[in-house]
Amino acid sequence: MDSKQPLRITRRRFMTSSAAVLAASSFAPETWASTGQAVASRGPFRVIVDTDPGVDDALALLLAMRSPELKIEAITPVAGNVPLELTLPNALRLVEIAGRTDIPVAAGAKAPLVRRLVTATYAHGENGLGGAVFPDPTTKPVAEPAAEYIRRVVRKYPHEVTLITLGPLTNVAAALNADPELAGLVRGLTMMGGSLSGGNITPAAEFNVYVDPEAARIVFQSGIPITMVGLDVTRKTSLTDEHVRVLEAAQNPVSQAAAKIGRNAINHNRERGFLVGPNMHDSLAVAAFLDPTILKWQEYYVDVETTGELTAGETLGYSPVAGDLKRRPGAEKEAGAASMSIRGSAPTLASTKTSPVVRDKYGPNTNVGVDVNSARFFELLIGRLAGK
């Protein structure tokens, strides 16, 4: 077994801190949580939104800024969909559109930890907002860089801050690298990222994890209780003409901006020959934090492939109840978990490793969204953006 095992997250911390538990005290994996409190009666929760706007980031940010349950301590743009030179002003534009210049915006990383930046202008356009043009922002970012800002806010409010990440995880990993105690002080992390059912930028990897797999691995192995809203569920959300019509009809700056971005995104999707979409990946992550009962959840130990020639950025979900060899109900989970190790690739002849086991015992680190009630999600998203 590898002597350097990833940090083990305690079951207690995992269960008490996950976003799903926050909303549904009788949280039960593999079922629609049915006892969620009314959304607006919860919170306020301190959050930092880390993001790479980004068409769907833009709608997610507007949703977050229109949600009274959230006390947004900072928005921390990172390079991803487009370079930081665009994600930063896009974030500033969005706080101005939402009338939320009270929220500090701290500039993040220009490049992944150890890789060259790969962007997604094919999906988000050259300006990151799908070609939708808004005035240049006059608001300035704070002087502190994002990683330092994240560190300072988490330390100021120990065990209170949830990180909502909508882009590559570079800023968060940099903060964790700079401060080894930080992970233990973060309340939780809800991410749009990853997939247990194939990728979107390669057959293996989802874009946010693909761009900075090393950062993602640091985050998954940090011990922070993670809620993963990946392609498994975000692919089931499609913005439609009808959604945009509702936004267009609502006469307020947020709904008008969202409608403009949404309309462009739908047209762009059609031009590329897609019959459905665009998917509202990032808004679903924000919605999942606001109301976890919109999704079904299943716990996994998730790790990230970082060395594959074709598969870097793939997220692997280990679960004692996955697979074909079912045990009898009830005994299944306990027996499976007790006997399950985390197994990696077979050692090569050239390596010093002798065992494929990278971790001797299973323990979950992530609640993974495995299904979504898309209609309820859009009720929340469009309702809030329209200002209802």
Ligand code: BDR
């Ligand atoms: C994710 O990648 C980005 O292109 C989107 O903004 C979203 O965060 C989906 O894979």
Ligand code: CA
């Ligand atoms: Ca994004």
